[in-house]
Amino acid sequence: xxxxxxxxxxxxxxxxxxxxxxxxxxxxxxxxxxxxxxxxxxxxxxxxxxxxxxxxxxxxxxxxxxxxxxxxxxxxxxxxxxxxxxxxxxxxxxxxxxxxxxxxxxxxxxxxxxxxxxxxxxxxxxxxxxxxxxxxxxxxxxxxxxxxxxxxxxxxxxxxxxxxxxxxxxxxxxxxxxxxxxxxxxxxxxxxxxxxxxxxxxxxxxxxxxxxxxxxxxxxxxxxxxxxxxxxxxxxxxxxxxxxxxxxxxxxxxxxxxxxxxxxxxxxxxxxxxxxxxxxxxxxx
Ligand code: PAF
Numbered sequence: 001x002x003x004x005x006x007x008x009x010x011x012x013x014x015x016x017x018x019x020x021x022x023x024x025x026x027x028x029x030x031x032x033x034x035x036x037x038x039x040x041x042x043x044x045x046x047x048x049x050x051x052x053x054x055x056x057x058x059x060x061x062x063x064x065x066x067x068x069x070x071x072x073x074x075x076x077x078x079x080x081x082x083x084x085x086x087x088x089x090x091x092x093x094x095x096x097x098x099x100x101x102x103x104x105x106x107x108x109x110x111x112x113x114x115x116x117x118x119x120x121x122x123x124x125x126x127x128x129x130x131x132x133x134x135x136x137x138x139x140x141x142x143x144x145x146x147x148x149x150x151x152x153x154x155x156x157x158x159x160x161x162x163x164x165x166x167x168x169x170x171x172x173x174x175x176x177x178x179x180x181x182x183x184x185x186x187x188x189x190x191x192x193x194x195x196x197x198x199x200x201x202x203x204x205x206x207x208x209x210x211x212x213x214x215x216x217x218x219x220x221x222x223x224x225x226x227x228x229x230x231x232x233x234x235x236x237x238x239x240x241x242x243x244x245x246x247x248x249x250x251x252x253x254x255x256x257x258x259x260x261x262x263x264x265x266x267x268x269x270x271x272x273x274x275x276x277x278x279x280x281x282x283x284x285x
Contacts, residue, residue: 002078004096010144022049029054029056030192034190040081043177055090062127097140139172152178154178155181155190164176229248249264249267
C-alpha cells in the first residue's frame with residue numbers, strides 16, 4: 001500500500017498496535033537496490049508489519065550537493081516493496097514533512113542536533129549540518145510510525161552510530177537493527193549514488209574496497225600502527241581518485257585510534273569521477 005499522508009500512516013499503525021502486531025521501519029531515500037532489499041527482508045522476517053519510508057530528505061543535503069538530481073524511482077521502489085512483503089510504502093512530499101513548501105532552516109524548524117564529537121569527524125566534517133537533517137527526519141519518522149524495530153545499513157556506519165546515540169540519549173522506544181553492507185560481486189558497496197557511475201567509473205570505484213580489504217589483510221598479519229596501515233593505501237590511488245578521508249575509529253563510540261584493534265572500523269570517503277563514495281570495514285570481523 002502506497003501512502004503519502006502522515007495521518008494515513010498513523011491510522012494504519014494504530015490499528016496494527018491495537019491488534020498487538022510488531023512494526024518494523026526501514027527508512028530510505030528510495031532508488032532501492034540490493035542493499036535496501038536486505039534491510040527489507042530482515043525487517044519482514046523479524047516484524048509482523050513493515051513500513052518502508054521513501055523520502056529524499058531536503059534538509060540533510062548541503063548546499064551544492066545532489067538534492068535535485070538524486071535518483072527518484074518511486075514506482076519501481078513500490079513494486080519492489082510490494083513483491084517483498086512490505087505493508088506500507090510511506091512516500092511523503094517535503095511539504096507533508098516540513099510544511100508550507102518552503103525549505104526550512106533551523107531558524108524556523110525544530111532540529112535534533114547530534115553531539116559535536118560524533119559529527120565533527122568523517123562525513124560530518126565536509127557535510128556540515130548533514131547529520132542534523134538525518135537525525136531530525138529519522139526522529140520524525142520514528143514519531144510517525146512508532147516502530148518496534150528500525151533497520152539501518154552498516155554502509156553508513158557513522159549515521160548508524162549517531163542514530164543509536166540519539167535513540168539512547170532521547171529514550172526513543174525503538175530497537176535499532178544494524179544490517180551488514182551488501183556489495184556487488186566486484187566488491188563495490190551498494191549505493192543509490194552508484195547510479196551516477198559508468199561501467200568504467202565503477203572499476204575505478206573499486207579503489208575503496210581494495211584499500212579497505214588490503215588494510216584488513218595487513219592488520220590480520222599483525223600490523224596495528226594506524227599510520228603504517230594508512231601508508232598501504234597509496235599504492236591503490238591514482239589521478240581518477242580524490243581521497244577525502246581514510247580514518248580509523250572505535251566502532252561503537254567513534255573515538256579515533258592510533259593503534260588498531262578488533263573493534264576498529266576503518267572509514268573511507270573518496271570521489272571517483274566526481275561522485276563522492278563511502279565505505280568501511282570492521283577489522284575484527
Ligand atoms: O540512509 C539514508 O538513506 C538516509 O540518510 C535516511 C536514514 C533514510 C534519512 O533520510
